[in-house]
Amino acid sequence: xxxxxPMEVKSINTELNVADVEIAxxxxxxxxxxxxxxxxxxxxxxxxxxxxxxxxxxxDALETLKLFQEGLNxxxx
Amino acid sequence: MAPxxxxxxxxxxxxxxxxxxxxxxxxxxxxxxxAFMEVCGTHTVAIFQSGLRSLLPEEIRHLSGPGCxxxxxxxxxxxxxxxxxxxxxxxxxxxxxxxxxxxxxxxSLKQAQAEGCRIEIVYSAFDALALARxxxxxxIVFLGVxxxxxxxxxxxxxxVAKEQGLENFLVFAMHKLVPPALAALLQDPExxxxxxxxxxxxSTIIGVEPYRFLAEQHGVPSIxxxxxxxxxxxxLLLIIDQRKTGRPQVVNQYSRAVADDGNPKAREIMAEVFxxxxxxxxxxxxxxxxxxxxxxxxQRFDALTTLGVEVQDLPPLPGCRCGDVLKGKMQPNNCxxxxxxxxxxxxxxxxxxxxEGSCAAYYKYAx
Numbered sequence: 075x076x077x078x079x080p081m082e083v084k085s086i087n088t089e090l091n092v093a094d095v096e097i098a099x100x101x102x103x104x105x106x107x108x109x110x111x112x113x114x115x116x117x118x119x120x121x122x123x124x125x126x127x128x129x130x131x132x133x134d135a136l137e138t139l140k141l142f143q144e145g146l147n148x149x150x151x
Numbered sequence: 152m153a154p155x156x157x158x159x160x161x162x163x164x165x166x167x168x169x170x171x172x173x174x175x176x177x178x179x180x181x182x183x184x185x186a187f188m189e190v191c192g193t194h195t196v197a198i199f200q201s202g203l204r205s206l207l208p209e210e211i212r213h214l215s216g217p218g219c220x221x222x223x224x225x226x227x228x229x230x231x232x233x234x235x236x237x238x239x240x241x242x243x244x245x246x247x248x249x250x251x252x253x254x255x256x257x258x259s260l261k262q263a264q265a266e267g268c269r270i271e272i273v274y275s276a277f278d279a280l281a282l283a284r285x286x287x288x289x290x291i292v293f294l295g296v297x298x299x300x301x302x303x304x305x306x307x308x309x310x311v312a313k314e315q316g317l318e319n320f321l322v323f324a325m326h327k328l329v330p331p332a333l334a335a336l337l338q339d340p341e342x343x344x345x346x347x348x349x350x351x352x353x354s355t356i357i358g359v360e361p362y363r364f365l366a367e368q369h370g371v372p373s374i375x376x377x378x379x380x381x382x383x384x385x386x387l388l389l390i391i392d393q394r395k396t397g398r399p400q401v402v403n404q405y406s407r408a409v410a411d412d413g414n415p416k417a418r419e420i421m422a423e424v425f426x427x428x429x430x431x432x433x434x435x436x437x438x439x440x441x442x443x444x445x446x447x448x449x450q451r452f453d454a455l456t457t458l459g460v461e462v463q464d465l466p467p468l469p470g471c472r473c474g475d476v477l478k479g480k481m482q483p484n485n486c487x488x489x490x491x492x493x494x495x496x497x498x499x500x501x502x503x504x505x506x507e508g509s510c511a512a513y514y515k516y517a518x
Binding site: 077080107109130132136138139142143 | 246275385
């Protein structure tokens with residue numbers, strides 16, 4: 075039950091404080107009550123128990139991957 | 152334009168070539184035996200599912216900690232929610248995992264439902280509000296389990312219930328806080344671990360600061376990490392690095408999801424609705440300031456006081472060693488009941504019930 079998954083924001087309804095999110099064809103409506111940083115359509119948010127917890131940081135994800143990749147290149151060079 | 156995080160970006164965190172590279176580095180740099188504990192049940196499952204457990208060097212011993220919300224729900228709390236289910240005019244709203252957790256007499260919510268109790272499985276605390284609206288003649292009791300990840304979602308729901316004047320919505324607050332449980336665990340002289348992998352999504356809420364004592368007072372390297380194979384491997388490399396330098400630290404590897412100060416808005420909502428209280432944990436007993444009780448004007452949503460039910464400090468079920476498993480003192484397959492009288496189809500204890508339980512993970516992946 076503690077599972078939280080990243081899902082893409084498809085639309086936002088500020089009046090109801092909900093967003094429609096989707097990952098791999100699975101669609102959900104999530105509450106936006108506790109998300110600290112407003113998400114926009116196209117962002118990924120971490121979804122847990124019907125609520126968006128946090129926006130995923132794209133640059134940070136790519137930066138982490140870059141570090142992994144650099145490690146790989148170092149070994150092969 | 153900034154590149155998007157796409158499913159492809161996320162998939163790269165499973166990249167086999169990168170995983171192999173990190174595994175090779177772990178093998179090359181491991182300075183000696185290393186026992187690490189992952190606190191979160193989702194990490195337990197991720198480690199098995201990705202096959203990492205069988206790929207890691209034998210010198211690395213992997214323990215599972217008290218981070219499955221269903222598993223740490225105390226025997227007395229299970230007895231109390233079964234009692235709530237039997238009250239007149241009550242509908243229990245619960246996450247599905249609690250349905251099969253056996254109570255003191257071996258009964259579960261599932262059996263209570265078969266006997267005629269009204270129990271509804273919900274996906275979110277918010278869904279329980281819809282039930283309260285649909286059944287104004289009944290009292291809806293939401294079973295609030297989970298750690299700092301889940302507690303703010305329940306707090307936000309209670310706030311909405313108050314705003315909407317939903318008098319028939321009640322909560323049995325069993326939420327638990329991770330840092331006090333880790334402190335209790337590390338004070339136990341029988342618990343031996345070299346490093347901690349900290350729960351990623353609890354950390355999205357609480358941030359880095361509440362874990363500092365792990366490194367500063369206990370000298371245990373502790374890494375907040377994500378749930379993909381690359382995340383976990385990188386966490387292990389960070390641990391190895393700290394062992395080599397002899398400088399234990401708390402490091403946030405999962406910065407794409409965890410800000411160093413966590414989610415202040417979620418914590419604010421949590422602090423408005425709940426107050427920190429003592430809590431009973433399965434296997435760990437009573438831990439001071441490790442739970443959340445309803446606070447101030449929100450106390451009227453408390454299911455226990457409204458319906459006159461108390462949580463008793465009941466003993467463990469006979470023969471069940473879930474407590475030792477949760478403390479990393481016993482591997483699931485060393486429990487005398489494991490895969491004999493205790494299986495996912497006939498669970499004796501909660502570690503075999505929940506999909507995030509370490510016994511269930513062992514049964515599914517390691518047998």
